[in-house]
Amino acid sequence: MDTSGMYxxxxxxxxxxxxxVAEYLEGQLNVLGVGNERAAGLSRGVIVDIDKASEAIKRAVxxxxxxxSIQIHDVIVGISANMLKIEPVTGMIAIGDQAREITDQDVRDVAAAAIIQNLPPEREIINLVPDEFIVDGFDGIKDPRSMVGVRLEMNGMLFTGPKTIVHNTRKAVEQAGLNAQLAVVSPIAQGLSxxxxxxxxxxxILLDLGGGQSTAAVIHDHRLKFAEVDPEGGDYxxxxxxxxxxxxxxxxxKLKRNYGYADSSRASEDNQFPVDxxxxxRPSDISEKYLAxxxxxxxxxxxxKLKTQLTATNALSLPGGIVLTGGVAALPGITDLAQEVFDVPVRVSIxxxxxxxxxxxxxxxxxxNxxxxxxxxxxLVQSALAGNDQLVSQIDSQPEPQQSVEVSDSRHTKPAQSRTDKPKKQRGQGIKKFFTEFFD
Structure with a gap:
């Protein structure tokens, strides 16, 4: 089977x-196969047991x-935004004494020049994203190749993470018999898609409400500007x-998945179900509202907690509001609850x-995507990080940029109702005292 254009x-x-497993055909993303297996060896979004994690990856693959109906060798792997550091970088190289056409290798060289720095030993580069190239003082260039010049510069954003997280992820993938041809900071991929x-x-603002942790990411000017991770999620x-x-x-x-509501005002006191x-x-009967x-x-x-961090960066004033994703975002009422907390427009991406x-x-x-x-x-820029020649070899067979994966938006869903008639202080009074002590 021809796997060109298949990722x-x-x-x-x-x-x-x-x-x-998906491929692009005639401008459409076609999913060919899916593996979904229970994870092992992870805690709060971080691999803590490489052996267990690699076995779980093998099962999903x-x-x-x-x-x-294919054999999988290369994967694009997501890296969590835990302790992510984002910083602007600049690189410059001399093309030559006389002007000549800029080549692929020149692009790689200027990208390599941008990351020549003394990284702390505990950190590792994940992504380098180019913003613009400058040829002999002419800026705003997206692709300098075939242009003529004597000096090439690049401005970009460098994303680094804790070496432990990056290493453990790559090691688990490698131990599963796979090649991580590309690692991507998760919110960067989500924002684009x-x-x-x-x-x-x-x-x-992107809120990824996962099982092990919750991530708030700010996308502005087509860039990931900020990411904050709270080590609590659906497991909690x-x-x-x-x-x-x-x-x-x-x-x-099972109770959470079958009867759970994120918003207790939407749950019924009369609807009850047995709990072992x-x-x-004998099972005890619990009301839907109490569970909610x-x-x-x-x-x-x-x-x-995420609101506190986002308020400090003034992110809640951005016009795009909040987009929810992740498994916890499937809970009924999550949109209403988030709108009440953040007081901005909220939608769920599905x-x-x-x-x-x-x-x-x-x-x-x-x-x-x-x-x-x-x-x-x-x-070319990403390949410069670790001399990844495999990415370079894929350029000749690179398909034309395609449309994003289509996702539902607020235009296809019922608008959230105003919650001004339900003050926060009235929420969950029946167990408020318990949780005040429990969470502390």
């Missing part, structure tokens, strides 16, 4: 590992291989349910791909 996205999450051009330009909600209702983690997860309680021979209060209490804490219409698949799809839309210049 594999690998999303290594705390609760699940997702692998998506095998499932995707069987559905796509699920935000419209206007949202990326004027400024939008599940643990809260388990502790409060005195039931197993497995039962708590540890130490009791447990869920809402933890979500309010997560969102309020992939339109058949069989993947769940926000937990957004990241894996974004990785594939990001790679498919990378320009030749972007590939």
């Amino acid at each position: 594999v996205g690998l999303d290594i999450g705390t609760t699940s590992i997702k692998v998506i 095998k499932a995707a291989e069987e559905k796509a 699920i935000l419209s051009d206007g949202e990326q330009d004027f400024g939008t 909600i599940t643990k809260d349910i388990s502790v409060v209702l005195n039931t197993s983690i497995e039962n708590a997860e 309680v540890v130490g009791q021979s 209060e447990i869920i809402e209490a933890r979500l309010m804490q997560i969102l309020e 992939p339109d791909q058949m069989g993947l219409r769940h926000p937990s698949f957004t990241q894996a799809l974004s990785l594939v 990001y790679r498919g839309q990378m320009s030749e210049v972007a590939l």
